[in-house]
Amino acid sequence: MLRFCDPYALDVPDALADRTGYVFEEAGAGEADRLAIEVEELPADVRPADVIAANRKSAARALGGDPGWPEGQVMTGLGPAHTLAITDPEIAGGVWVAALRDDRGRMWTLRFESAREWADTVFLALVAAIGGGSLPPGWAERRAHGVALALPAWLRPPRVFRFASAGDEVTCLLDQGSSDMPQEAEFEAWGEPAPGELLVVHPLAAGTATLAGAEAAWGEWRLDRCDPYGAVLGSTWARVAAAPGLSLRLVVIERAAEALGGAGFSAMVASVARH
Structure with missing residues (x-):
């Protein structure tokens, strides 16, 4: 299945679900804008209004009361979204929340944090564009969980996109901020040795390949967890393709060698392209 990872496209097996943490952030710290998007498989009787009510209750508990934050409804490309504005008239900006169910029954929750005076206008526009919409000047087309979005260009997409099987037997990472081969700390994390192991x-193996149209190096390792006497307790396979000129790295981690293997890894490397 073809997955879009701004600004790349990647073909991964259907068994690998999108586990990316979709957080779009403005550069900087402090009062920088931040949009978090979460998609969940919730029971059918949970309504978007219930998600908004839970967010209202949580905010009221954290802030010491509910002054009557306004709720609303916005029509999106996926259907109606319920919204909540957690703001203070004496303070610029605030937190805006939207919840909706898509045509697959998944619950979407968007949380937008901003200190801009016109943040409410930005929020309503980006919610309306879920599922496809116009691109105002200074906005860019993005994607999350396979759905088209229109977001302000200053909200940068995630750096790392993650896809994994249900039991995490296979994990695929497209890292747009690194082009180095793994170091010892990463091998430790991927091999998951327990204390005392x-x-x-x-x-x-190692070689060269083409990654998103650029020359890349690739490597393959077996990571053995051993007891203090050297007996192998379990193995993990790590395959990495890295293109220094793009600051782009594709990582495939497998708990079973036959899950994808070298052929599956090579197919994914060949599929990575700009879109």
């Missing part, structure tokens, strides 16, 4: 890294 040893991790033995075996280089298996």
Whole structure:
């Protein structure tokens, strides 16, 4: 299945679900804008209005009361969205929340944090564009969970996109901020040795490939978890393709060698392209 990872496209097996943390952020800290998008499989009797009510209750508990924050409804490309504005008239900006169910029954929750005086206008416009919409000047086309979005260009897309099987036997990462081959700390995290276990890294193969139209290096390793006597307790396979000129890296981690194998990894590397 073809997945879009701004500004790239990647073909991954259907068994790998999108586990990306979709957070779009403005550069900087402090009062920088931030949009978080969460998609969940919730029971059918949970309504968008229930999600908004839960957010209202949580905010009132955290802020010491509810002054009557306004709610509303916005029509999107996926259907109606319920909204909540958590604001203070004496303070610029605030937090805006929207909830909707898409045509697949998934619950979408958007949380927009901003200190801009006109943040409410930005929020309503980006919610209306879920599922496809016009691009005002200074806005860009984005995607999350396979759905088209229109967002202000200053909200940068996630750096790392993650796809994984139901039991995490296979994990695929497209990292747009790194083009280095893995170091010891990453091998430790991927091999998941328990306290008292040893991790033995075996280089298996290496070569060159084309990643998103650029020359890339690739490597393959077997990560063995061993007891103090050297007996192998379990193995993980890590395959990495990195293109330094793009600051782009594709990582595939497998708990079973036959899950995708070298052929599956090569197919994914070949599929990564700009879109």
